Amino acid sequence: MATMTRGTEIATALRAAGCVFAEDEAQVLIDSATHPDELNRMVEQRVQGLPLEHIVGWADFCGKRMAVGPGVFVPRRRTEFLVRQAAMIATLLPTERPAVIVDLCCGSGAIGAALSDQLASYRLHATDIEAAAVACARRNVEPRGGRVHQGDLYDALPRELMGRVDVLLANAPYVPTGYIGLMPPEARLHEPRVALDGGADGLDVQRRVARDAATWLAPGGVLLVETSETQAPGTARALAGAGLLASTVADEELGAWVVLGSVRSISF
Ligand SMILES: C[S@@+](CC[C@H](N)C(=O)[O-])C[C@H]1O[C@@H](n2cnc3c(N)ncnc32)[C@H](O)[C@@H]1O
Numbered sequence: 528m529a530t531m532t533r534g535t536e537i538a539t540a541l542r543a544a545g546c547v548f549a550e551d552e553a554q555v556l557i558d559s560a561t562h563p564d565e566l567n568r569m570v571e572q573r574v575q576g577l578p579l580e581h582i583v584g585w586a587d588f589c590g591k592r593m594a595v596g597p598g599v600f601v602p603r604r605r606t607e608f609l610v611r612q613a614a615m616i617a618t619l620l621p622t623e624r625p626a627v628i629v630d631l632c633c634g635s636g637a638i639g640a641a642l643s644d645q646l647a648s649y650r651l652h653a654t655d656i657e658a659a660a661v662a663c664a665r666r667n668v669e670p671r672g673g674r675v676h677q678g679d680l681y682d683a684l685p686r687e688l689m690g691r692v693d694v695l696l697a698n699a700p701y702v703p704t705g706y707i708g709l710m711p712p713e714a715r716l717h718e719p720r721v722a723l724d725g726g727a728d729g730l731d732v733q734r735r736v737a738r739d740a741a742t743w744l745a746p747g748g749v750l751l752v753e754t755s756e757t758q759a760p761g762t763a764r765a766l767a768g769a770g771l772l773a774s775t776v777a778d779e780e781l782g783a784w785v786v787l788g789s790v791r792s793i794s795f
Pocket residue numbers: 600601602603606631632633634635636637638654655656657660678679680697698699700701721722723732
């Protein structure tokens with residue numbers, strides 16, 4: 528009888544625990560462990576349901592390794608669509624000064640960090656209300672020359688950025704409270720509630736982001752808000768209600784919806 532390799536053994540254990548991409552995850556664990564005991568511990572943690580990214584300490588996002596850790600939202604693959612949209616907008620910005628990028632509700636800071644990697648010249652600020660997220664975001668944002676602030680949405684930002692933000696990124700919590708219990712255990716049990724819960728219709732934080740966006744956006748600046756297919760009309764209404772010109776873009780294959788909002792220009 529053929530002997531199972533350690534990789535096959537691990538993949539079998541992960542599959543039995545419900546991991547869909549068991550072979551890929553087994554390889555990530557094998558590559559990340561520095562010692563057989565560490566590998567055994569990591570496999571056990573994954574079998575117990577800890578997110579893979581929390582175990583190895585990084586997430587693959589936009590082709591880069593972004594630091595993540597316990598208690599921090601794991602950046603999702605669909606959010607790469609928001610970064611792609613933001614990068615397209617950034618190509619339209621004036622080139623004689625650095626683009627001012629703000630990543631609100633930054634979590635690990637992966638969105639702003641990934642966007643900055645695509646820009647020649649930028650000033651990057653990221654904010655989050657949670658201490659664990661801020662500490663993690665510093666690991667991704669500061670090596671790129673950006674700054675991370677802790678606090679409630681815009682309250683955390685330096686005042687001198689008012690009216691100067693070119694690209695305002697927001698993947699804020701947008702899960703309706705009643706749906707949190709239906710989320711996969713990895714999210715429900717291992718990501719903080721404040722990272723997920725968007726209130727009764729999921730749009731409470733987005734409405735607050737939209738309400739003050741015009742105060743912070745530069746002329747020609749754009750707010751980009753990740754949302755879901757069913758919530759996109761509500762997100763667009765929130766942006767329009769805050770006086771922004773709103774439009775929705777989607778990558779249905781990725782399951783990604785983003786509402787963009789810009790300050791209405793007055794024409795005579
Ligand atoms: C869905 S997670 C997204 C994190 C990150 N933007 C990403 O896509 O990976 C939402 C984040 O918003 C933060 N958050 C929730 N309410 C906030 C608030 N009022 N002010 C600032 N950050 C907030 C949470 O701590 C969490 O890190």
